[in-house]
Amino acid sequence: MMVSRRAAALTAHAPAIAAAHLRVERDPYDPQRNPGGYLNLGTAENRLVWDLLADKVTAARNIEPRDVRYGPLHGSPQLRAATSRLLSKTWHAKVDPDHLVVVSGASAALDIVASVLCDPGEAIVVAAPYYSALDVLLTGRSGARLIPAPLSGATGFSLDARAVERAIDQARKDGVTVRAVAITSPCNPTGNVHSLAALRDVLAVAERHDLDVIADEIYANSVFGDEPFVSVLDPRLRGGNRVHVIWGFAKDFGLSGLKVGVLHTEHPEVLEAATALAYFAPVSTDTQALLTNLLADHEWVDGFLKENRARLADSYRNAAACLAEQGIPHVRPGAGFTVWTDLSRWLGEGTENQLWHRVLDEARVNLIPGTAFGSPAPGWFRLCHTTDPGHVHEALRRVGGLS
């Protein structure tokens, strides 16, 4: 064996979806130049807001010598202060900059919190369907394992503390040490915005079982539906210091390439350990200066977030109309970039994996199959709509035309 066991396990992981993504990106659809090309509705990326960002991102930079020198590796005081102001509004909770650990991506923040909480072999129960990359992020370096808590399709896969508790109980019966409960809030892939009551119940279950809570709230400012966003840090919930939250600039600011994520924790030991681990995944001080400057313009931030929500709502409405046109059911999302789409009528006698290949090879559309999200029921796919509306229309026309 040339590489460590851990490295070998990591590289063995899920190459099929990544390979599909590469294939799709090499032959992209264009209505004029390449009408038979692939349509990529797989990547959860917000392509609706570049015009709002361009001036800020391309402008000359107010960089000082200190901005290219070593800084605190868990984020500059300036960026943590600016981010705490934003998140205080988002979370309706007072956020102390010293409780924030800034690292190179929400992905890194997820890895860090899992590595801090779990020794190898310990488990994190996660409400399913869940963000597909959690499989790698929460386990790949930490050595932890994920145990899905399947939510019910009958209620639109809404968050249900009883499902979470059942998974905890079952894991313990199986002799597994459960260490934490993880949720995405709002939910990726479904776009469900969790109610105060549902969150309260989940926190209560975690507390009853002496577990930490990991909440990925990266879409917190991308809520466009009727249900208002409630953070797990909402003061009404009194979650305590074993509730750890992840946020980042990828989704709410459409700056996915910048790979800037934040972990918020009030637990002193978790904070200290996460700060130590940030050493291995720091953010460029150059990009930190850009984001500090962006957040300093409060009026711009408010306008941007409002306009982004309006555009997300429009984008979803277009997708919903296209889905209706093809008679394809979906879960009505209140947030995010994606629609959880029920293609089970095309399953027939086959598997979801076979259907995925038909969608990819025949319709030439890249959707991510539910399997990747730990979906409790076969035939569901995640469709990302935050791109050219014409592409979404063409993609669903093709999918609807499958035999």
Add this chain to the structure above:
Amino acid sequence: MMVSRRAAALTAHAPAIAAAHLRVERDPYDPQRNPGGYLNLGTAENRLVWDLLADKVTAARNIEPRDVRYGPLHGSPQLRAATSRLLSKTWHAKVDPDHLVVVSGASAALDIVASVLCDPGEAIVVAAPYYSALDVLLTGRSGARLIPAPLSGATGFSLDARAVERAIDQARKDGVTVRAVAITSPCNPTGNVHSLAALRDVLAVAERHDLDVIADEIYANSVFGDEPFVSVLDPRLRGGNRVHVIWGFAKDFGLSGLKVGVLHTEHPEVLEAATALAYFAPVSTDTQALLTNLLADHEWVDGFLKENRARLADSYRNAAACLAEQGIPHVRPGAGFTVWTDLSRWLGEGTENQLWHRVLDEARVNLIPGTAFGSPAPGWFRLCHTTDPGHVHEALRRVGGLS
């Protein structure tokens, strides 16, 4: 226990030097305003070149939408291509961009290569004195252990394959599985530039013992002495694909805050695993675009690196004169930002740790004690000279005045 065993071990690590650093930064020396303040010669940072960089770093950015979207997480094709051109010159070897993994700091690259090569408990033999952070970087996440191979003070701590082989033999006798040999080249802290013959001997030892080689060449373009830099990838060495090299923009370009490091490996499995691990420590596409643009100006790069070498030589000459003035011996460096300084005449009956505290508390100078570098002999300190020459003079005046 609130955090994982691994996280607890990481946070238990070496707080003394970090605490000293913080203390020093809070009360900095200024000849007029704070003549009794602390002088920080602890941080290996190049403060001599900001005037050369400022225009490039502060200019308006040529950022496209794709530069803020998800890119390959092991570095954009553009930055890897530009870096491969630079490193081909630096290393006198053809560098394939596809053999480069770009991550958030040379620190992260060191962690990644150790995690790829070593299962927990396996060992890396490292020529000592060595870069102090290797203690954390090569072991903190990988679970590997470091075994120092002490070099001899009688030869100015020059690289010696026999010392490396003795450490390998001893470790094996002790029942430890050795997986790799690590060197810093040029050496941090001594500034020694290793000869072709010395490197050939080390590679031969590694090959004979079936070990990989990790070479941290982050000072490759910061060579100012008579001995020319030779990379472990020099074609004359025919090192094979088990030789892995780390480089970054922190030292040679004075851009330490940007935290951009590179791992070069030709080994397919190591490359694949390192690429997978890069997922957890990517670099902002924004900063990648900046560096791609910087490297595209070949004439500027050549001029910058030449001027940097000249300034480093001047800076060292000043430090050497100040050391001579105080009668303090040192190893004559051929590269880097630091001087390996022999303060053993102040040891008396005490320990190096006691002397360190006298230097810090009485002289109010921050030097890093040899212990941190796995120094084979007590009383050696690393002095970083790449700052205001007046500060270096004042610091050595104070140290020389210790009773």
